[in-house]
Amino acid sequence: DVKVTQSSRYLVKRTGEKVFLECVQDMDHENMFWYRQDPGLGLRLIYFSYDVKMKEKGDIPEGYSVSREKKERFSLILESASTNQTSMYLCASSLFASGRSKLFGPGTRLTVL
Amino acid sequence: AQTVTQSQPEMSVQEAETVTLSCTYDTSENNYYLFWYKQPPSRQMILVIRQEAYKQQNATENRFSVNFQKAAKSFSLKISDSQLGDTAMYFCAFMKPLDFGNEKLTFGTGTRLTIIP
Numbered sequence: 724d725v726k727v728t729q730s731s732r733y734l735v736k737r738t739g740e741k742v743f744l745e746c747v748q749d750m751d752h753e754n755m756f757w758y759r760q761d762p763g764l765g766l767r768l769i770y771f772s773y774d775v776k777m778k779e780k781g782d783i784p785e786g787y788s789v790s791r792e793k794k795e796r797f798s799l800i801l802e803s804a805s806t807n808q809t810s811m812y813l814c815a816s817s818l819f820a821s822g823r824s825k826l827f828g829p830g831t832r833l834t835v836l
Numbered sequence: 837a838q839t840v841t842q843s844q845p846e847m848s849v850q851e852a853e854t855v856t857l858s859c860t861y862d863t864s865e866n867n868y869y870l871f872w873y874k875q876p877p878s879r880q881m882i883l884v885i886r887q888e889a890y891k892q893q894n895a896t897e898n899r900f901s902v903n904f905q906k907a908a909k910s911f912s913l914k915i916s917d918s919q920l921g922d923t924a925m926y927f928c929a930f931m932k933p934l935d936f937g938n939e940k941l942t943f944g945t946g947t948r949l950t951i952i953p
Contacts, residue, residue, distance in 0.1 A: 756940075763845075765927060765943040781940065813881065824871060825941060827881035 726750075727828035729814055735834045742801040744831050746814030752826075753819035755797035757781075757789065760811040760830070772797055773819060804835045838863045838930050842944035849918055850952050856903075857913045857947050859928030865889075869931040870904065870911045871941070876924040884926070887911065915949075923951045 730745035746755065754773050758766040758781075768781030770789040778789050786808060790798045797816075801808055811832050815825040839862045849855040861870070872884040887895045887904050894902050899919075903912045915922055928944040 758943075763945055765840075765842075765945040766941075767943075768940055771940065811879075815881075824883045824886055827873075830879045830881075 727814055727816055727826050729812075729828040729831050731831050732829060733832050733834075735836065736801075736804050737836050738805060740801075740804050740835075742804050742833065742835075744799040744801075744812055744814075744833070746797045746799070746816075746828055747795055748797075748816040748826070749795065750816065750818075750826065751794065752816035753794070754817045754825075755791065756815040756817075756825065757787075757797065757799045758813045758815065759783070760813055766813065769799065804833075806835050809833060809835045838865075838932065838942045840928055840930050840942050840944035842926075842928055842947050844947045845945070846948045846950070848950040848952055851918060851920060853918055854914060854916050855918055855949065857915075857926055857928075857949065859911045859913070859944055861909050861911065861928075861930050863909070863930065863932070865932050867933060869933070869939075870902075871929040871931065872900070872902070872911075872913045873927045873929060873943075874922075874924045875927065875946075876921075881927075885913065918951050920951050920953060922949065924949060 727748045756771040757769040760766045772778045772791040788800045814828040817823045817825040841860045868889045870887045874884045875881045885897045899916045925946045927946045929941045931939045
């Protein structure tokens with residue numbers, strides 16, 4: 724059963740902490756994505772990667788960075804967490820092919836106090 | 837930039853009835869893809885249905901079908917014989933094909949659908 728997994732379902736951090744969100748996919752997908760989901764705003768793309776060590780900014784990259792050292796793993800990093808980064812974070816992956824749908828992970832609910 | 841609008845934040849319908857969720861989008865592209873994703877209360881987002889803009893025939897997947905009106909830039913989802921398991925947040929999404937296949941999805945704000953027993 725192919726899947727995308729995320730390291731935590733729930734996470735509570737304090738303002739100023741460095742936060743790592745991990746995502747792993749087992750489908751050998753080239754593309755990986757990080758979205759944040761907020762009520763009334765839908766899903767917004769933070770960063771994506773189409774290959775190892777490659778990354779591209781999405782629509783809201785400020786305050787975030789990413790790392791992709793291995794094909795199956797894509798990490799989202801909050802260098803200094805702030806309360807406005809409290810949100811649901813969704814990871815997704817897809818094949819490097821036109822028009823493919825994305826497979827999503829279960830999400831991480833991050834609360835920054 | 838593309839935009840996707842879902843004008844119905846919440847909907848509810850009796851079990852076994854038919855419900856239609858609306859979605860409109862704005863783009864200057866001629867070729868693109870449209871999707872409906874479902875996010876049940878357990879939060880795993882799953883694909884419901886996919887439409888390619890160059891295909892005139894509306895996509896169908898069992899009880900789920902779309903009404904794709906390209907000129908009107910409308911992409912509504914119809915759920916027939918609704919079931920309790922259809923209760924979820926539904927997102928409409930747009931994707932423009934790019935040269936290297938690393939396309940990005942643009943999502944609407946979602947419609948929370950509740951099926952009433």
